[in-house]
Amino acid sequence: MSLTKDDIQKIATLARLQISDSEVPEYQSTLSSILNFVQQLETVETDDVSPMAHPLEMNQRLRDDVVTEADRRAEFQAQAPDTEDGLYLVPKVIE
């Protein structure tokens, strides 16, 4: 398993990570070696094995459908890089 430079940029785009051209070779070599390493799983016979998503056999707990949270918008938005009138600001999306 050997990833190309294009593969790295494609994965980085999917993951919304800017990777500079000078960083690509490092990720190319280490991601390839990680994928080679995990490929040993292919050799294991698992046809009759059920996938394990979680360590505990548990059902999703449900609670009554009532409001339990206080309004702390101002407090939470104090953490934000940019807000206005209770809204989070981002660059214009629709022209």
Added chain:
Amino acid sequence: MHTNTLAGMLADLSASRYSCRELTQSFLERIAKYDANLNSFITVDEAGALVQAEEQDLLRAKGSHGPLSGIPIAHKDIFCTKGLKTSCGSKMLDNFVAPYDATVVSRLASAGAVVLGKTNMDEFAMGSSNENSFYGPVKNPWDETRVPGGSSGGSAAAMAARMCAAATGTDTGGSIRQPAALSGVTGIKPTYGRVSRFGMIAFASSLDQGGCFAADARGAALMLSAMSGFDPLDSTSSETQVPDYTESLGERLEGLKIGIPTQFFEDGLDERIATPVRQAAKELESQGAYCVEVALPHLSLSVPTYYVVAPAEASSNLSRFDGVRFGHRCDDPKNLNDLYCRSRGEGFGVEVKRRIMTGTYALSAGYYDAYYLKAQKTRQLISQDFENAFSDVDVLLGPTTPTPAFKIGEIVDDPVTMYLNDIFTIAVNLAGLPGMSIPCGFADGLPVGMQLIGNYFSEATLLRVAHQFQLATDWHQKIAPGYA
């Protein structure tokens, strides 16, 4: 004061040999003296700690104090603390001050613990050496050219240098047990679901579990009793009753059946590790336990399985860091996509980006079955190995790590070699079982850890075995030269 155990400090505080303020002050002085060099704290809250300590002195005077009243502790910087920076070891959260406390933090506060500060860690808990921190590596007090282990390296080093009476940590693939072993302290990762994950910044949600470090098993039992329990704010929190973990510590080990996994000693395990661990098993046998060999035939699959499951979950969990609601935002974003890509590209370090990309690839269209689904199946096989073993034995015993602490910079450029450092700890997280590491000897002057693994919710048994071992040995009392 600092060389005392947590239980010893509680006794001294109750007998008014010193006040909570004096105890806190003495730890703050040790931090001021040693930590500029060790780098185990990201944030020290001197003023806040002294205020909390004075409050505990008042509560003690009134006789209405909690079980950990006045005990100075440190929190791994992955636990949200209201009003105190929570960085998770990342540039991404360098400016983040949580608006609420993690459940672990609020429970320990109600028990009366005093928070000295927040400890250094591998960024987003991804690492086995603490070299992946935005705030720089932590030095191992036993040899300052070596790593303390990771990802809870700051908590382990702070405990080892006795800069706190106990510390919290988290363990996704060994991040409490491995640094406990490399730094020569006692550490426990309880059963998945035992300690609330609310306010504990998520890495891999089906594996993450909070736990603690202390100088001895009794200290860990006192901490864990206060930290554990059902929390409606964590959807996978267990409703299983929490025992007082200190109650059964005194029970002898007659008849205890210990499984020694043969796979833990294969492939030429470093004799400097194997010998003290086998010696520790003999000590437990001399106390009436008996050891049998057991097999964990799928153990070698645990690291590759983990490096599909954990990055996959991480790539999803870390998508919340988008530069919009909190955390780092790049300057002058051209458009929304640029804001996302540059904020994340700048805010995350190399290892975090590597894992997000590994997970993104494993979950991407056309590869899901080959990687993620396959890893979920091998996870099942690994888990079944433990189920089979625990049908016959009470606990499993083996080494915590394949080697003692390695040099800072020695393997940081080789991720797969670094990942293999967790070969003995990772399977426990995949199965969701409790595990702990306690000091059991030295290899060329560096601490060696013995790992105990228990069945689901058998923390009391692990702590009892550790405590009985520590009654007969003094490895846990050894403090790194220069820090005694």
